[in-house]
Amino acid sequence: MFRLAHLSDPHLGPMPDTRIRDLLSKRVIGYVNWHRSRARSMTATWLDGLVEDIHATAPDHIAVTGDLVNIALDLEISAARAWMDALAPPHLASLVPGNHDAYVPGALRRAIKAWAPYMTGDDAPDVAFPYVRRRGPLALIGVSSARASGPWFATGRVGSRQAKALRTQLQQLGAEGAFRVLMIHHPPHRGATAWNKRLTDASHVRAAIKRAGCELVLHGHTHLATRMEIDSPNGPVPVIGVPSASNSPGHKRPAARYNLFSISGSPGQWHCEMEERGYPASASSDAATVEHLASRHLAIPG
Ligand SMILES: [Fe+2]
Numbered sequence: 514m515f516r517l518a519h520l521s522d523p524h525l526g527p528m529p530d531t532r533i534r535d536l537l538s539k540r541v542i543g544y545v546n547w548h549r550s551r552a553r554s555m556t557a558t559w560l561d562g563l564v565e566d567i568h569a570t571a572p573d574h575i576a577v578t579g580d581l582v583n584i585a586l587d588l589e590i591s592a593a594r595a596w597m598d599a600l601a602p603p604h605l606a607s608l609v610p611g612n613h614d615a616y617v618p619g620a621l622r623r624a625i626k627a628w629a630p631y632m633t634g635d636d637a638p639d640v641a642f643p644y645v646r647r648r649g650p651l652a653l654i655g656v657s658s659a660r661a662s663g664p665w666f667a668t669g670r671v672g673s674r675q676a677k678a679l680r681t682q683l684q685q686l687g688a689e690g691a692f693r694v695l696m697i698h699h700p701p702h703r704g705a706t707a708w709n710k711r712l713t714d715a716s717h718v719r720a721a722i723k724r725a726g727c728e729l730v731l732h733g734h735t736h737l738a739t740r741m742e743i744d745s746p747n748g749p750v751p752v753i754g755v756p757s758a759s760n761s762p763g764h765k766r767p768a769a770r771y772n773l774f775s776i777s778g779s780p781g782q783w784h785c786e787m788e789e790r791g792y793p794a795s796a797s798s799d800a801a802t803v804e805h806l807a808s809r810h811l812a813i814p815g
């Protein structure tokens with residue numbers, strides 16, 4: 514039995530003191546937004562409790578699907594690295610970046626440099642997406658959909674080179690009998706988000722899965738708990754979205770939670786149980802503990 518925890522979108526705060534020069538860009542909107550809503554609804558307390566619960570659960574590996582930061586200031590990026598180090602060492606956690614990690618041109622390059630040990634493939638000298646990491650029966654495939662986009666846009670793009678490499682890797686890893694887990698920040702299924710937040714070339718990701726197959730897709734970005742599907746040669750692949758790991762209860766989006774997948778079996782006969790752990794909608798900050806919220810069986814193609 515291999516246990517994989519999935520969390521996403523911690524949007525780590527509080528925002529460091531910001532110089533006016535740093536805000537001359539799309540960041541002005543992000544900074545105002547953060548102070549208006551995220552500072553209120555996303556607090557470290559909830560995230561700290563969630564991380565404590567993950568440590569107590571002691572999964573074999575942790576998948577983190579991006580939006581570690583808010584407007585990708587250098588201080589946020591270095592603080593996010595420290596947060597990842599406290600979460601788990603690089604061989605036990607794998608990360609893909611989100612649109613907030615690429616908030617303005619140049620930010621993604623700095624984030625990748627700072628977070629490289631969590632995004633480097635097993636035998637790769639440097640970060641190159643998609644990366645592949647083998648852990649037990651799993652092959653974790655990290656795809657980057659993070660791109661800087663214009664004001665009021667939170668779109669993502671994989672690009673044709675990465676989509677082509679993804680298809681090749683899925684084929685190879687499928688032939689090896691691995692349980693393939695695709696990690697991507699933006700949801701790749703149809704109609705997943707508003708137009709200005711979508712993965713612009715989601716059809717390329719779906720085409721790679723449709724041709725080569727995959728066992729499980731994990732994403733963030735929507736801050737919602739969703740279960741969708743993408744077609745593959747052996748049947749529908751579960752596509753699982755997880756809410757933000759730091760959202761406080763009592764807001765429009767679900768409270769902080771993570772998913773824990775227990776995977777066993779062999780190629781063609783995989784067994785996967787998903788447990789949702791987090792805070793109930795009614796939790797108050799004085800007496801909030803992470804709870805078991807739901808369990809479900811996922812049908813894995815095969
Ligand atoms: Fe997010």
Ligand SMILES: [Fe+2]
Pocket residue numbers: 580611612613667698733734735
């Ligand atoms: Fe996002």
